[in-house]
Amino acid sequence: MSDTPQQARPAANRTVFFVSDGTGITAETFGHSVLTQFDLKFKQIRLPFIDTLEKAHEAVRKINDAYTAEGNRPIVFSTLVKTDLAGVVFKSRGLHMDLIQTFVSPLEQELGVKSTHTIGRSHNITDSEEYKNRIEAINFSLAHDDGQSNKNLSTADVILVGVSRSGKTPTTLYLAMQYGIKAANYPLIPDDFERGKLPSALPEFKSKIFGLSIAPERLSEIRNERRPGSKYASLENCRYEVNEAELMMKREGIRWLSSTAKSIEEISTTILQEIKSDVRIY
Amino acid sequence: MSDTPQQARPAANRTVFFVSDGTGITAETFGHSVLTQFDLKFKQIRLPFIDTLEKAHEAVRKINDAYTAEGNRPIVFSTLVKTDLAGVVFKSRGLHMDLIQTFVSPLEQELGVKSTHTIGRSHNITDSEEYKNRIEAINFSLAHDDGQSNKNLSTADVILVGVSRSGKTPTTLYLAMQYGIKAANYPLIPDDFERGKLPSALPEFKSKIFGLSIAPERLSEIRNERRPGSKYASLENCRYEVNEAELMMKREGIRWLSSTAKSIEEISTTILQEIKSDVRIY
Known part of the structure; x- marks a missing residue:
C-alpha cells in the first residue's frame, strides 16, 4: 500500500x-x-x-x-x-x-x-466463491486488456475507456484482484477520433462504460518515460488526444473522472460507487 | 479481500x-x-x-x-x-x-x-516513489507474463516458474500491485521436460527463481474449467506435468511451494519472505 x-x-x-x-x-x-x-x-x-x-x-x-x-x-x-x-x-x-x-x-x-x-x-479461502470470483475476474481483465478481445463483453461488470496511459490497465487489475469485478478496458485512439465514434464493440454496452481522463501535461510526462521524444509523447499530441477523448465521452454521455492526481485505489473506489457496488452482503 | x-x-x-x-x-x-x-x-x-x-x-x-x-x-x-x-x-x-x-x-x-x-x-500518493514503483512493477509484470519477453530479466526481483495454471500470473500481479515487486513468470511446458532443461533465458538468473507447484487433481479441475475434456486438462497429463516440473525444480535447486490450498496473498507473502523483502524502511 x-x-x-x-x-x-x-x-x-x-x-x-x-x-x-x-x-x-x-x-x-x-x-x-x-x-x-x-x-x-x-x-x-x-x-x-x-x-x-x-x-x-x-x-x-x-x-x-x-x-x-x-x-x-x-x-x-x-x-x-x-x-x-x-x-x-x-x-x-x-x-x-x-x-x-x-x-x-x-x-x-x-x-x-x-x-x-x-x-x-x-483457512479454506481458496474454496470460497468470493476467491474464485477474484481469480476469474483477474483472468477476464487480462484477456480484455487494451481492447484485446470483444468476446463475452456482456459479462463484464465495467468497461473502462480512455487514451493510452491514462491508468486503465492498473485500475482494471485492481478492481479484479481486490473486488472480483470483471473489468475490460479499451483505448481511445486517433482512429476513433477521426471516425468520431466509440470502438465498434462498445455502444451496446454504454451503460457500463466508465471513462478515465488525465491532464495532458501529466500524460506527456508518463508517455515520455516510455517513448522519449516521440510524437506520441509530445505535449501537443497529448493535448489533442485528451481533448478529443473528453469531447467524445461528453457526446456519448459517458461518465468519466480525471486520473491525474488519483491512485489506482482512489480511481477504483470511485468507479465502485458509480456502478453501485459499494453494498455487499457477506 | x-x-x-x-x-x-x-x-x-x-x-x-x-x-x-x-x-x-x-x-x-x-x-x-x-x-x-x-x-x-x-x-x-x-x-x-x-x-x-x-x-x-x-x-x-x-x-x-x-x-x-x-x-x-x-x-x-x-x-x-x-x-x-x-x-x-x-x-x-x-x-x-x-x-x-x-x-x-x-x-x-x-x-x-x-x-x-x-x-x-x-494526498500526493501518486507523486511518491513507492507509488511509481508499484505502477512500474505492474507494467513489468504484464510485459513479462507467461514468458512473453526475455528483456530486462536482470531487473526482475523474482521470476516465478511452474506448469500452466499453477497460479503464477495472479501472484506476479499481486506482488507488483501490493509491494512494487517486479515479477516475471515463465511456464514450464512439455517441451522443457523433453529437453530436460529450464527455458533458455532462465539459468543465469537462478538465484531469483521461485517455483509454484500444485496437486495434479486440483490442476486438472482448474484446467477443465478452461478446456473441458481436453488432453491438456486430463488428470493423467496433469500428473505427468506436475511430476516433471517438480523433478526439474529439485534437480535445478529451485525453491518452490505448493499453491494448492493457498491464496495469492499467502503465496505472495511466502515468496516475500524467501526473497528477504519483509523488512522495509519508510
Whole structure:
C-alpha cells in the first residue's frame, strides 16, 4: 500500500513489527494508516505465519532484540487470533497494538455471541466463491486488456475507456484482484477520433462504460518515460488526444473522472460507487 | 479481500459501515478481519471520501436509517482522521470502532510527538516513489507474463516458474500491485521436460527463481474449467506435468511451494519472505 512522500521524514530509530498468524497483510495495511499520522520514518518488519508457540517465542526474541539494539520500545501491530499465541507475543518488551482483541471484545458484547477464534481468513479461502470470483475476474481483465478481445463483453461488470496511459490497465487489475469485478478496458485512439465514434464493440454496452481522463501535461510526462521524444509523447499530441477523448465521452454521455492526481485505489473506489457496488452482503 | 465460506452463516440482521475520508480500503480490510471472527452474515456498506461536514452528516443519516430499519445498532468501522469529521460521525446511533484514534493516542504518548492529522494516505500518493514503483512493477509484470519477453530479466526481483495454471500470473500481479515487486513468470511446458532443461533465458538468473507447484487433481479441475475434456486438462497429463516440473525444480535447486490450498496473498507473502523483502524502511 502506498504512503505519503517520505524524503523529509526524520528516522524514529524505532522498529515496527507486524505480527500475524496469517499473511500479516491486514496488520501491515492498517499499521501503515496509523503510522502515516506521524512524520517519522520507521523500520518495519513483517512476521507472518506465526501459528505455533515456537514461532511466537521466536517473534518475541526478534522484538526484544530490536529493543536492545535501539533502546526504544518496538511498536507491535498484531492480528493474532489464538489467545495462547497472542499471550506469548504480548509478553515481549514492545508496545502492543492488538487489532483483534481491541475490537472483538466490544463486538462480542454487542452481538451477544462469542467469537470463533479461528485463524481468521487463512483457512479454506481458496474454496470460497468470493476467491474464485477474484481469480476469474483477474483472468477476464487480462484477456480484455487494451481492447484485446470483444468476446463475452456482456459479462463484464465495467468497461473502462480512455487514451493510452491514462491508468486503465492498473485500475482494471485492481478492481479484479481486490473486488472480483470483471473489468475490460479499451483505448481511445486517433482512429476513433477521426471516425468520431466509440470502438465498434462498445455502444451496446454504454451503460457500463466508465471513462478515465488525465491532464495532458501529466500524460506527456508518463508517455515520455516510455517513448522519449516521440510524437506520441509530445505535449501537443497529448493535448489533442485528451481533448478529443473528453469531447467524445461528453457526446456519448459517458461518465468519466480525471486520473491525474488519483491512485489506482482512489480511481477504483470511485468507479465502485458509480456502478453501485459499494453494498455487499457477506 | 477474501473471506471464509459463508454459506452456513446466519444473518446478523445488522449493517456494518466502513467510513473513511479516503477510499475506505483500510477500514474495510480490517473490519473484515474482525467480522470473520463471528459466524454471522452482515450487510456491509462502504462510505468512502467522507471529507466534508456535509458528507459526514449524510453518513450519520445513513447509519441512523439502518438502525431504524433493522432495530439493531449498526457497527461503524471508521478511519476518519480529521477530528471535526470524526466528531460528527461519532454522534450517530452506531457502535463506533475508531481505528485511528484508538491507536494514535497511545502512539503519540509513546513517541512523544503529536500526530499530523492529515487525511492519511490520500494526498500526493501518486507523486511518491513507492507509488511509481508499484505502477512500474505492474507494467513489468504484464510485459513479462507467461514468458512473453526475455528483456530486462536482470531487473526482475523474482521470476516465478511452474506448469500452466499453477497460479503464477495472479501472484506476479499481486506482488507488483501490493509491494512494487517486479515479477516475471515463465511456464514450464512439455517441451522443457523433453529437453530436460529450464527455458533458455532462465539459468543465469537462478538465484531469483521461485517455483509454484500444485496437486495434479486440483490442476486438472482448474484446467477443465478452461478446456473441458481436453488432453491438456486430463488428470493423467496433469500428473505427468506436475511430476516433471517438480523433478526439474529439485534437480535445478529451485525453491518452490505448493499453491494448492493457498491464496495469492499467502503465496505472495511466502515468496516475500524467501526473497528477504519483509523488512522495509519508510
